[in-house]
Amino acid sequence: MSHATLPLVRRRFGQTMRPDRWWVQPSVVVVVLSGFLVYATWAAFQNAHYTFGPYLSPFYSPEILGDSPHALFGPKPGGWPTWIPFSPALLILPVPALFRFTCYYYRGAYYKAFWADPPACAVGEPRNTYLGERTFPLVFQNIHRYFLMISVIFLGFLAHDVWKALWFPTTDGGTTFGLGVGTLVLATNVICLSGYTFGCHSMRHVLGGFRDQFSRRPTFRIPYGCASCLNRVHHRWAWVSLIVVALTDAYVRLCSMGVLHDLRLF
Numbered sequence: 672m673s674h675a676t677l678p679l680v681r682r683r684f685g686q687t688m689r690p691d692r693w694w695v696q697p698s699v700v701v702v703v704l705s706g707f708l709v710y711a712t713w714a715a716f717q718n719a720h721y722t723f724g725p726y727l728s729p730f731y732s733p734e735i736l737g738d739s740p741h742a743l744f745g746p747k748p749g750g751w752p753t754w755i756p757f758s759p760a761l762l763i764l765p766v767p768a769l770f771r772f773t774c775y776y777y778r779g780a781y782y783k784a785f786w787a788d789p790p791a792c793a794v795g796e797p798r799n800t801y802l803g804e805r806t807f808p809l810v811f812q813n814i815h816r817y818f819l820m821i822s823v824i825f826l827g828f829l830a831h832d833v834w835k836a837l838w839f840p841t842t843d844g845g846t847t848f849g850l851g852v853g854t855l856v857l858a859t860n861v862i863c864l865s866g867y868t869f870g871c872h873s874m875r876h877v878l879g880g881f882r883d884q885f886s887r888r889p890t891f892r893i894p895y896g897c898a899s900c901l902n903r904v905h906h907r908w909a910w911v912s913l914i915v916v917a918l919t920d921a922y923v924r925l926c927s928m929g930v931l932h933d934l935r936l937f
Contacts, residue, residue, distance in 0.1 A: 682795030684787070693791040700784035703910070707917055711768075714920055715760035720927040721920070725836045725846075726853045728920040729860055733828040734759045741835075763825070770822045773815035775872045776909050816873040826865060833858045839935070850936045853922060860912075860919040867908035870901025 879895030
């Protein structure tokens with residue numbers, strides 16, 4: 672049998688023989704991620720309109736320090752340096768931000784979209800060498816598993832916010848049980864973030880992927896199977912949860928500003 676030797680030709684940046692519109696997906700990723708980053712940064716520095724009645728924006732939860740009734744440890748300390756901007760969101764947003772930034776799916780998305788590394792399959796890229804994620808600075812992507820654990824704790828606070836969103840203040844200073852559109856919005860956000868978090872690749876490892884044989888530890892089979900089920904559409908959970916968390920903040924913000932009226936269902 673004869674063998675033909677084919678030379679390896681390095682394509683120029685953007686050069687490809689693909690006839691499809693390969694550039695559409697990375698372009699959409701750039702637009703959506705850039706829009707989210709701009710909005711989230713703006714919302715975090717506002718330090719206003721992040722609470723409305725029993726509702727608390729997920730960008731500010733848990734509110735460690737702040738002026739709203741949701742603050743865990745009261746208002747901003749009097750000795751806070753004046754040259755450091757203060758916002759309850761700035762104290763907690765690095766956790767979900769780094770969890771997403773180091774996510775295995777998001778890495779592939781923004782590597783292609785922002786770094787063109789590569790821009791798409793079988794498309795020429797700008798670099799000539801590949802160092803992988805074992806060198807600085809990409810070696811820090813390994814912190815993903817640790818921010819996953821902290822994000823699970825944050826999910827507990829967000830779920831508690833949904834519970835608090837069922838109790839509305841009354842004129843006599845008490846509270847009454849009820850359901851508003853904002854309650855459903857906050858609950859939808861928790862569901863989407865849970866689907867994204869518990870379908871994480873690292874979560875599959877935590878819930879049983881580290882076991883070589885499930886037959887010896889059958890208790891890990893069910894949680895691993897559930898995480899694997901969510902992981903099959905992890906990319907969808909990633910985008911849906913990103914959009915929903917921004918819309919949830921926008922809903923609370925617009926209600927607080929009087930632009931929207933929160934409808935009480937009962």
